[in-house]
Amino acid sequence: MTVKVEVVEGGVPHTKIMAAGIIVSLVCLYLSYLNTMTGTEMFSFFGGLAVVAALIWGSHTIKVLCSYGIGTGVPSAGMIAFGSGVIAMLLATKFGLAAPIVAFVLAIVVGLILGYLSNEVLNMKIPAMVQSLTELAVVGAFTLMGFAVLISGSFTFTGLTTGSITILGASLPSYQVSFIGGSLIAVAFMLGGIAIQHPFNACLGPGWTQDRMLMLTAECGFLSMIVAAVMSFALITTGSALISLIVAIIGWIYTYKQYFALSKRDAADWLDAKPIPDLEGH
């Protein structure tokens, strides 16, 4: 359909969210390089913050795209975001320090071609299609790279494929104990995929408000970050993983409370119902 059913009324304009998403994600991904410079793994949690920033941008892009009736459901947008993002991200990790920038450029190329295919070859004719699919590919790539940093402390191909196991006090290199070799990337894929598609799917409708949806995205992002931080105990030092876990839990509690307050604000009425009381005499 060519009709836009809903419009963005008020709130922060999309270009601003996009610019903030790109800058914050890139800065956070590069801040994690402090790991290599200081020789520790303490700064891995910056990967999780990059994930949250990218997801907030991505969920607003999904809102822009799915305001047009694309007829395939909101989750499909999240799926194509990560399908094209994982491909760009995996190749980008080969470029060492330049990986986040290369992922950005490569995802733009992949997204542009996919956008052209769906808009022209498949005749969708949706004005926001090409830009949205491009943005979503970048979001997918950044999110997966953020999870990679959070879990393994590095965004280079060697760092993601090589781990070490300790047998009888001796440390041996192992390819199985790694982000890609251990298939942790598959879990990261679905964690991000659910977090990006859920907020708009949950908040859409006539009562949609921008700040509530974005707060829900942040909440979903931190929830995914908790799970990823727990997985990171396998690959990075316990202290570093603990820092990531604490950051994720604090972020999640704060955003959850905020989302709860915003939901109360937007609700028509709020009844603080008690649980079913125990009947006396039983």
Added chain:
Amino acid sequence: MSAVAAKPAAGGAMNPTAMGVGIVMLLILLGICWYVAPGLGLMALIGIIIGGVLIGFGTHFVPVGGAPAAMGQAPGIATGVAMLAAGAGLAGLFGGAWAAEQGTVIAVVTGGVGGGLMMAITCMMVNFVYVFGMGIPAASGKVKADPITGDTQAEYKSQGTEGHGLPFVSFVGGVVGGILGGAGGTLIYLMLLDLYKVTLPTMMSATEAQIMPIAVSAAGMFAVGMFLVNAVLTAYNITGTIEGPHDPKFKRWPRSVVASAVASALCGIVAILIVVI
């Protein structure tokens, strides 16, 4: 313009210019692959393109009902195209991956059987729920008689609906779609796995046994990524619901084949570049 006055833009019309551009892009991507990785890389890319086209074409057979089907107002399985295609293809991919060591043909057939089996079970249970749970018979709204059994449909169709349940032709379409999707997903996985098994040991200077976890994981991840891209593009082609091979929307498949071929070539070349550069 109001939503009522708008006519659906994604009709059955083909865009010949865009199709031409798509085919040129496909040839350019094949040329790039021939330049950077002749031989094994090019063979892998051709296999990936065939797999992607199988997924895109096969998805058109699957009866997708979406939200109307959940309310018994349209025929098909009550979920979206992307979810069904991903379900059938990933079930096939897991089935095929088990048989990867027994050769390409056996693995691809196993993948097809896995995907077809998944769709057959889904279609049967969906009909169970429709008939015994919701109390509605299976009837198509798009054709007068079932093309396979010849049963007339109009008598069983409730007024004000587009049909409901899963008629026999939709069931067969679902199984065929599952077979094609599962075989396509497995083919992509096998092509990448074979390529990575040969190239990764020299690249990472390790033995083949050592890099196996990485080869399997990376090939599997790329296969899932390409599968989702192809499934969503097909979903965009169908826009909403489709009853199966007898639906008028089925005639849109050439668009999807071109789009899937280009998308698979694009994603495939990125997956091949990871071991070349």
